[in-house]
Amino acid sequence: MKIRVGIFGYGNLGKGVENAIAQYPDMEVAPVFTRRNADALAIQTPGVPVFHEDELEHMQDELDVLVLCGGSATDLPVQTPKYAGLYNVVDSFDTHAKIPEHFAQVDEAAKNSGKIAIISAGWDPGMFSLNRLYARVILPEGRDYTFWGRGVSQGHSDAIRRIAGVKDARQYTVPVPEAAEAVRSGSQPELTTRQKHTRECFVVAEDGADLAAIEKEIKTMPNYFADYDTTVTFISQEELDRDHKGLPHGGSVIRTGVTGKEKEHQHVIEYSLKLDSNPEFTGSVLVACARAAYRMNQEGMKGCKTILDIPPALLSSKTGEELRAELL
């Protein structure tokens, strides 16, 4: 019997989850849930119904895991604790500073319901976190660095779009190649925010807008741009739609450290991702975690977990015997 995975929220991430489930022979898309008008929502998978969120109150017999595809700002802080009380759930909560609070709320709900809830899955937080952990336990005397990009930052694109006179915008976060090379050399450099990444902004201005004022407002925006070398390029809506439609992303976690009696040997561990579609890759990670959530719960576990707690073999549909033969 296949693992029945429900999807709540059908934006880019929800669609990524749906496509990922289709790649796994041991899973199937259970209903898709929405807060909007369910009748108006057309999904890709044939024969799968779309329900309003309200139906989640009573679908416990029809779902093995529910993947929550809402946003971290307002959706997940409410949805994940609520539905961890009813289902095994997975989310991609990524508001770093609030993870402890989110964990505590979800853990309480999941322990009460006897379910597994995996939070903050994806690639950062997620696979990058995991690789920081592995690299740190192997090379305790060392230092790690994370580079993001080249990739589209939705948050920074949104920040530009909120400026008066801006019609549309796309922002790319770009790692500085020299900084990454300095890290790989093992010199464990001190790098400022500015030295690690640059920001490239492609902006569509409204007719008659003050371009110089927009550029200045972007470049001096605190937190988002002021600490970076930022370039602003004004383009037409056609160019934006043609050349900047995708959501690529990626990056690297690099740790260097030393071993030996005299600390004479240096080692470099690097994990890197190059992704054509950030939401689809994130969706694939969520689906692998959905399998683990189901299997951990089948083994009698309950409560809130992160990818740091998941025995890796439980992410796979294969048996331990198969994995040892094929991968070790």
Place this chain on the structure above:
Amino acid sequence: MKIRVGIFGYGNLGKGVENAIAQYPDMEVAPVFTRRNADALAIQTPGVPVFHEDELEHMQDELDVLVLCGGSATDLPVQTPKYAGLYNVVDSFDTHAKIPEHFAQVDEAAKNSGKIAIISAGWDPGMFSLNRLYARVILPEGRDYTFWGRGVSQGHSDAIRRIAGVKDARQYTVPVPEAAEAVRSGSQPELTTRQKHTRECFVVAEDGADLAAIEKEIKTMPNYFADYDTTVTFISQEELDRDHKGLPHGGSVIRTGVTGKEKEHQHVIEYSLKLDSNPEFTGSVLVACARAAYRMNQEGMKGCKTILDIPPALLSSKTGEELRAELL
């Protein structure tokens, strides 16, 4: 109280384990054990006794974990099942074809004793296996490749040393850069053994040896060299000792795969290692696994495990709360 880690076998790997333990504040080197004359063995850590293997019969109150640093050919098949019957143990068993058999024997012993035995730890098998697993569960429609090197292969160096007229030798396994680039492009190429790696041999010949005959014997040696483009360079013992004393290694696991409704998005996951000292890095992985073995056993688990079974957080001395705050 610190985790007391015993070391059995004091070659390069045993020394690597000893140095690694010194880097972790939560662990200490418990006695070192040897099959040879314990009185003649001087170890680095001050104040730590060296015992003959026979003493392992009765040290259960003094050791929390025993790291087995013998060879896979004849030592570990005997030692790991034997000592899994008495201690939590970790080994680096790497004879791929015999892992299922080794696992079964060790599992039985560890289940009977109520201990945890982690086998085949290191980087390949080990961290590379783990990264194959993570990459496959995230990108099921894809293909992965492993490149090794540039690094010293002890097995190939030994094979050359067994040839008549050879006094000493060092063999480097070298990945072909074009092959790795083709893989990263996502084209999922079919690559022959010859296309993936070359082999560089540095050979010290005995006085008056037939160099042409040695070179021919190396290049035509089945399994070891015949399927590779191999270069043979004759050097003096002084040059070998001066330029080829180290044991560097490394490599990459690269998986590319596709997602999306029309499989239109491509992703690349790459994990790579660049190691100045293969045995020291391997020793560091074994020590992190020793901590996990102890912690898993403290949580009531028993039996044989591999790194694929270890909840990552148990490799660390930090609490789940600390890890979530620092890494997620």
